[in-house]
Amino acid sequence: MPDQPIPRDEGPVRDALTAALARARARVPYADALYERVSKAEVNLLDSGQVLLKPGSVQGALQLRLVGSEGRHLSVKCGALDRERLEALVDRAVEMLALEPADPSYGLAPIPNPSRQRYGVAADPDPRDLNPAEALEGLVSGVRSLGRRVSGAHPSGDTTVVPELWAWWQVEDKWVADTDGVFKSQTMPVVFLQATFQARRGARSARVRERLGGPGGIASLWDPARGLTASAEASLTEAALRAVGLLEARSLGPEELARVTHFVLHKSALVFIHEGLGHPIEADIARAGASAIVKADGAPAVDPLGSEVVRIVDGPGRNPLEGDRWASGFGTEYLDDEGVEVEPTVLVDQGRIVGMMHSRETAHAFGVRPTGNGFSELGDRRIVRMRNTVLVPRPGPWWVSSLAELVRDVPFGVVLHGSMGGAVARDGMSSSTQYGFLVRDGAVTDELVLPGNFSARTADCLRTVEGYAGEVDSHGLGFCGKNGQTRRVSEGGPDYVKLAASPAVRLTFEEA
Amino acid sequence: MDPLSLAEAVRDAVYGAVDSVEVLVERADQAGYMSENGPWIPTLEGDLWRVALRGLKGGRLAVASSSVPDPGLCAAALLRALPCAQPSPLGAFEAVRPVDDDRRGEDPSVSALVDRPSALRALAEALRARTLEARGGLAVSALETSVGAWRRERVVLTEAGAARSRASGLYAGVQINGDWGEDRAWTAMPLEESVTALGARYVASLPAREVTPEAFLGGAREVPVELSPRLLEALLRRLWTERLGLDRALAGHPVFAVGERAADEGVTLVDDPGARGSFKGAPTDDEGVQTGARAVLSEGVVRALLSDRRSAAEAGTVSTGNGFRVPFISEDRADAPVRVALGHLSMTPGATPREALVRGRALRVPALLGLHSANRATGAFNSPIIGGLALEDGRPVARLQPGAWSLQGNAFGLLRGLLGRSSEREHTGSAELPWVVAPLRAG
Numbered sequence: 001m002p003d004q005p006i007p008r009d010e011g012p013v014r015d016a017l018t019a020a021l022a023r024a025r026a027r028v029p030y031a032d033a034l035y036e037r038v039s040k041a042e043v044n045l046l047d048s049g050q051v052l053l054k055p056g057s058v059q060g061a062l063q064l065r066l067v068g069s070e071g072r073h074l075s076v077k078c079g080a081l082d083r084e085r086l087e088a089l090v091d092r093a094v095e096m097l098a099l100e101p102a103d104p105s106y107g108l109a110p111i112p113n114p115s116r117q118r119y120g121v122a123a124d125p126d127p128r129d130l131n132p133a134e135a136l137e138g139l140v141s142g143v144r145s146l147g148r149r150v151s152g153a154h155p156s157g158d159t160t161v162v163p164e165l166w167a168w169w170q171v172e173d174k175w176v177a178d179t180d181g182v183f184k185s186q187t188m189p190v191v192f193l194q195a196t197f198q199a200r201r202g203a204r205s206a207r208v209r210e211r212l213g214g215p216g217g218i219a220s221l222w223d224p225a226r227g228l229t230a231s232a233e234a235s236l237t238e239a240a241l242r243a244v245g246l247l248e249a250r251s252l253g254p255e256e257l258a259r260v261t262h263f264v265l266h267k268s269a270l271v272f273i274h275e276g277l278g279h280p281i282e283a284d285i286a287r288a289g290a291s292a293i294v295k296a297d298g299a300p301a302v303d304p305l306g307s308e309v310v311r312i313v314d315g316p317g318r319n320p321l322e323g324d325r326w327a328s329g330f331g332t333e334y335l336d337d338e339g340v341e342v343e344p345t346v347l348v349d350q351g352r353i354v355g356m357m358h359s360r361e362t363a364h365a366f367g368v369r370p371t372g373n374g375f376s377e378l379g380d381r382r383i384v385r386m387r388n389t390v391l392v393p394r395p396g397p398w399w400v401s402s403l404a405e406l407v408r409d410v411p412f413g414v415v416l417h418g419s420m421g422g423a424v425a426r427d428g429m430s431s432s433t434q435y436g437f438l439v440r441d442g443a444v445t446d447e448l449v450l451p452g453n454f455s456a457r458t459a460d461c462l463r464t465v466e467g468y469a470g471e472v473d474s475h476g477l478g479f480c481g482k483n484g485q486t487r488r489v490s491e492g493g494p495d496y497v498k499l500a501a502s503p504a505v506r507l508t509f510e511e512a
Numbered sequence: 513m514d515p516l517s518l519a520e521a522v523r524d525a526v527y528g529a530v531d532s533v534e535v536l537v538e539r540a541d542q543a544g545y546m547s548e549n550g551p552w553i554p555t556l557e558g559d560l561w562r563v564a565l566r567g568l569k570g571g572r573l574a575v576a577s578s579s580v581p582d583p584g585l586c587a588a589a590l591l592r593a594l595p596c597a598q599p600s601p602l603g604a605f606e607a608v609r610p611v612d613d614d615r616r617g618e619d620p621s622v623s624a625l626v627d628r629p630s631a632l633r634a635l636a637e638a639l640r641a642r643t644l645e646a647r648g649g650l651a652v653s654a655l656e657t658s659v660g661a662w663r664r665e666r667v668v669l670t671e672a673g674a675a676r677s678r679a680s681g682l683y684a685g686v687q688i689n690g691d692w693g694e695d696r697a698w699t700a701m702p703l704e705e706s707v708t709a710l711g712a713r714y715v716a717s718l719p720a721r722e723v724t725p726e727a728f729l730g731g732a733r734e735v736p737v738e739l740s741p742r743l744l745e746a747l748l749r750r751l752w753t754e755r756l757g758l759d760r761a762l763a764g765h766p767v768f769a770v771g772e773r774a775a776d777e778g779v780t781l782v783d784d785p786g787a788r789g790s791f792k793g794a795p796t797d798d799e800g801v802q803t804g805a806r807a808v809l810s811e812g813v814v815r816a817l818l819s820d821r822r823s824a825a826e827a828g829t830v831s832t833g834n835g836f837r838v839p840f841i842s843e844d845r846a847d848a849p850v851r852v853a854l855g856h857l858s859m860t861p862g863a864t865p866r867e868a869l870v871r872g873r874a875l876r877v878p879a880l881l882g883l884h885s886a887n888r889a890t891g892a893f894n895s896p897i898i899g900g901l902a903l904e905d906g907r908p909v910a911r912l913q914p915g916a917w918s919l920q921g922n923a924f925g926l927l928r929g930l931l932g933r934s935s936e937r938e939h940t941g942s943a944e945l946p947w948v949v950a951p952l953r954a955g
Binding site for chain 1: 543550551552555558560561573575576577579580581585589593629653654687690691732759762765822841842846849881882884885887889892893894898916918922
């Protein structure tokens with residue numbers, strides 16, 4: 001970690017946490033508190049052409065957890081740091097806690113390394129210290145001009161590309177403290193850009209969305225000398241061109257779908273790893289009996305879950321197998337919202353479930369160490385959340401260097417790219433795909449396939465994973481919803497993942 | 513500090529620095545209980561603030577937001593946004609007609625539940641116990657239960673005046689084995705029985721057997737599908753807004769033309785952002801424009817496009833009072849741009865009782881997975897079915913096997929060629945809609 005920043009304006013937050021915990025400590029054996037603050041500079045370019053530029057919004061909320069005698073517990077969320085209000089809320093919470101029966105099974109695993117206080121990365125530059133308008137307006141200009149360029153370049157002359165943009169540059173500060181004297185903080189600068197390009201020609205329209213960003217500053221997206229950075233411009237140009245291409249794309253008919261032997265998922269289409277395999281290995285979901293693949297006691301309900309080449313890791317940081325191959329990702333944190341240092345967690349290895357993601361609460365319930373997966377959205381109750389959930393295969397002949405090699409034995413398949421979002425239920429998941437390319441006789445063609453829906457049955461969709469191509473990274477940026485909370489996450493893997501067609505995975509296309 | 517005082521203090525703090533100012537403040541409290549197949553998890557939320565600010569200066573619009581109820585901090589955020597202000601067609605913000613304390617969205621007895629956690633707990637206990645008692649032959653491996661109440665105070669203020677209103681709500685729900693669930697939300701205090709019997713009625717209605725598309729339909733094919741009022745509402749809000757918004761038309765998107773037939777004769781759809789007893793009812797929209805009922809479809813024909821102040825100004829008309837801060841993805845409500853959005857919806861019922869809506873083999877679909885990724889441009893949806901039932905002559909005979917079924921269709925054409933509309937309507941909390949039957953591809 002490069003430095004250990006102290007969040008700015010810490011005094012009032014420390015005072016509020018101290019007051020709340022002191023009030024709680026007088027009434028319950030244990031309490032811990034989390035205060036999260038997000039300082040954000042943001043821009044919207046709507047498809048109407050309207051630009052909204054917000055250089056300085058601030059959000060903050062406190063989460064207080066009271067643990068009474070014999071495992072009674074309660075979560076409190078408060079939007080104000082005012083001492084009197086906080087103390088009044090603690091008193092209300094203690095009254096509510098008194099209604100609870102004993103819950104001897106409840107407990108919180110200890111916070112490892114309790115004495116270390118500071119985590120994260122200093123924001124340099126810090127958007128709070130400068131006028132971010134130049135950078136944010138630069139992103140708007142860049143995306144607009146890219147849309148114009150792609151529109152003008154199309155030979156049809158009647159194709160327009162309308163861009164939408166949502167981008168922000170924020171500094172996330174959080175403090176975790178408890179009645180045992182723990183006091184920790186983390187500062188994380190994060191940037192995000194989402195551009196959607198809608199191509200229109202006559203009555204036809206098509207859209208492609210691209211997301212960029214991650215921990216760090218605006219420099220990954222915007223360069224004062226050239227506008228959009230070269231890598232951002234390349235990604236966004238490809239998305240805009242793809243939207244135009246989709247105006248002439250086609251879907252696959254039932255007969256063709258029946259002939260598909262393989263689905264090859266580009267790393268931008270790996271949201272199914274997050275939805276279908278990540279969520280069911282969250283320990284709170286398993287414990288509630290809501291996982292199709294892990295029993296309530298933590299034992300695998302399906303074994304093996306996938307083919308021998310499947311290995312899934314959640315976390316930022318070093319790949320425990322092979323060094324630092326993917327040290328970043330949109331979901332990166334150094335400290336979770338319970339004060340636990342984030343550890344990479346191997347969830348699936350050689351096709352078998354070998355670990356789960358834990359909060360302090362679930363770690364206590366299962367008698368293991370917390371993994372740093374306890375997160376909250378601005379004052380909400382802390383629950384088990386994913387961070388960067390990535391397919392990290394063991395090296396072997398199944399992992400080749402190029403897409404061409406990977407599809408060499410595929411008679412008829414489709415390479416799927418991108419997603420507009422996914423969702424999960426107990427037994428299955430669904431994610432949209434943005435486009436695809438057909439594979440015929442061992443080679444990828446330029447036949448472009450329309451957006452579809454890729455759905456998978458959780459319990460057996462990984463059994464037909466045959467191989468991979470390309471380097472691993474945590475490519476997909478997402479906002480995961482769970483229990484009404486939203487959290488930035490990512491999913492990733494090698495550039496391409498190859499699955500044989502099976503009844504456990506389906507691709508369908510929307511009606512025209 | 514109360515929301516009105518905060519809004520006034522922010523207005524006063526930016527006085528002179530802007531030509532016109534708009535402050536939207538919300539403060540909310542909530543209490544509830546949930547169980548994830550285990551002990552109760554009590555939660556208490558207090559003093560949750562949202563402040564959304566807009567200022568006009570020299571024909572340019574500045575925007576800011578905060579969740580910290582500090583007038584100085586809020587004002588500073590808006591003043592900091594002034595150098596970044598963007599051109600706007602709005603000459604000034606709405607001359608808000610003062611409303612002192614509108615309580616159309618509040619039921620005092622629901623609101624009081626936030627301070628009576630013991631009553632909420634008793635409801636939650638009874639809901640869970642009755643659900644388990646009623647399970648019959650259904651193997652319940654996991655039962656999630658939730659009951660909670662919330663109350664909210666809201667102020668929309670401009671230099672002309674302020675509209676202050678309150679709202680409250682009660683919610684309850686059960687989820688069985690992760691795939692099957694029922695939940696409800698009420699604006700008015702329901703009978704205790706309505707809450708505590710929610711899960712028992714649902715469990716008792718579930719057939720024991722599960723079917724695949726192959727077993728029930730012989731594979732994927734078009735079939736009559738009974739859509740629940742809540743799924744219909746989700747399709748209307750998610751997709752129909754794209755065809756009914758004046759802002760969409762101005763952005764060059766295809767929208768319904770006024771006078772165009774968009775639904776079967778007999779289908780009348782009224783949008784009312786001012787509806788009493790609705791989560792979508794308030795005296796003004798988020799821009800302070802007075803709300804009212806408006807038929808968007810009359811006898812199946814489009815009668816009006818809906819607008820916010822910006823789109824109305826660009827089109828040279830007046831806003832219909834449909835400007836709301838509707839967040840997309842992870843946007844906070846206070847951060848979200850004002851967008852044209854539907855208010856409370858009501859649709860005329862049909863003449864057929866729900867039980868008689870379909871004959872032969874059909875499906876009942878209460879929800880779709882991942883509807884948020886449906887195609888807003890084309891209206892197409894293509895999603896796995898959640899909690900669906902197989903029907904024979906309108907009677908549930910099997911559950912649709914989780915993960916095995918999906919539904920494809922197009923929301924824009926959904927209301928043309930309906931096979932039926934029920935004579936009963938459900939109040940979802942934000943709409944009163946019938947069950948509708950449409951021919952859709954399932955499998």
